[in-house]
Amino acid sequence: MSPNIKLEWVRPPLQARSQQTLERLLDAAESIIEQKGLDNATVAEVARCAGSSVGAFYSRFKDKEGLLRCVFERFNQQALATADAALEPTRWKGVRLHDAVEIMVRFLLRMLTDRRGVVTAMFSRTATNPEVTALGQLLHERIVAAMLTLIEHRGYRLAHPDPTVAVEVAVWLVLSGLQARVVHGASQEHTLSAERAAQEIARLCSSYLGIEETSSDHLVAIHTNPTQSTLSTQ
Amino acid sequence: MSPNIKLEWVRPPLQARSQQTLERLLDAAESIIEQKGLDNATVAEVARCAGSSVGAFYSRFKDKEGLLRCVFERFNQQALATADAALEPTRWKGVRLHDAVEIMVRFLLRMLTDRRGVVTAMFSRTATNPEVTALGQLLHERIVAAMLTLIEHRGYRLAHPDPTVAVEVAVWLVLSGLQARVVHGASQEHTLSAERAAQEIARLCSSYLGIEETSSDHLVAIHTNPTQSTLSTQ
């Protein structure tokens, strides 16, 4: 109505129908990527799977690249939100940092495995597409920041002389390691079980960061079974 | 001459000319991948760049996939040989394990960066092509084995209760981490310098494995400048 309305990203564009179509296209693309891989996610197939048509596709997305950008961005949004929620300091009250890391890694591994298709798609696109890399970078930074907040909030002391760098390095290696593990095919012969991997990574982080648990935390932790954290679904 | 000659993989196939062509094709492919990326390495372009022709290409390789397999396999062969040489125990006489790891990481990082194109190509193929994954697995296992041999040979004691698992985990995380770093673009803003990364990774390995240096090693190491190792070229 008012002439100075600021038009933004066309949220519900005039007719709700087209917005629904857009989301069905996104869902279809993600589902195909998840089940048949990125290579089989052709425009025609995505449109068909969404109960739409090729023409409708191109009235919503500039091109195929635009679709993928949306899919990846949406995935990253969810990942960011999840990371924020998971690293919320109050959630970890009374849990030793070592155990927290183990739980987080187990959780992360399950998440990555569940959405292996999209993770793999982003993984293989990251080489050519800088935007995808940027998304990963964003998530990385957010996790580092949240981790530092958590550590500070809980009053942990790190033996490592430069906690920021240490957390950065730890997050870097763990994220890329888990990603590689999932992409390379979860269940290979000589690979450690997810359980064991989580334990070892927790141990690695503890020793590298040089976590000095406070006695109070320690005492509470004895009564806390890590596998029953709210993050653990199974 | 003799009728029961066993024909093998057609090493120098009857005329030396064709063997040369084959190698020129491999070199051309690798060079194009390195400079313009995997996507621009079309059969026609590879043939042209090798001073050959498309037809000649197909009389040497079953298909394009066969070419890539050869390129990757050759690369992996070199990597294996380099790893073996680099981890030879006598090479590290008098160097503390901590310093050795730092040097190795720096070396590895330089190698990966130098051949970023091929590394990236393998990286993005690993998602779809299990054979590429298998190559990486092979390298991984070789490095783990050599590392364990080195540790045992030098008489180091590890505080970690299960040295094999510990080395496996460390190699896994470090390899995937470095690979990710190189593929994502070496020189990004918020990334640590190669120098610093190597230091931190060495620290991480030391603390995780729980390296207990023997006093004799320690003494010798004082007089050994890590940056002057034979592995270090610059």
Added chain:
DNA sequence: TGTACATCAGTGAACGCGCGTTCACTGATGTAC
């Protein structure tokens, strides 16, 4: 309430480009006698 018109949304056959692969043909090398 009805009619006319504008815009939104969707349809799917047809187009065209890139690139892997084929194939009919030429030239080079080696062997038999």
Added chain:
DNA sequence: TGTACATCAGTGAACGCGCGTTCACTGATGTAC
């Protein structure tokens, strides 16, 4: 040494498939009077 023949090696235009993108057209929704 020479001639005939077989095989190896190479050439590059032409083919064809897959898939992203376009476009002329139909149907749906909303608005004006």
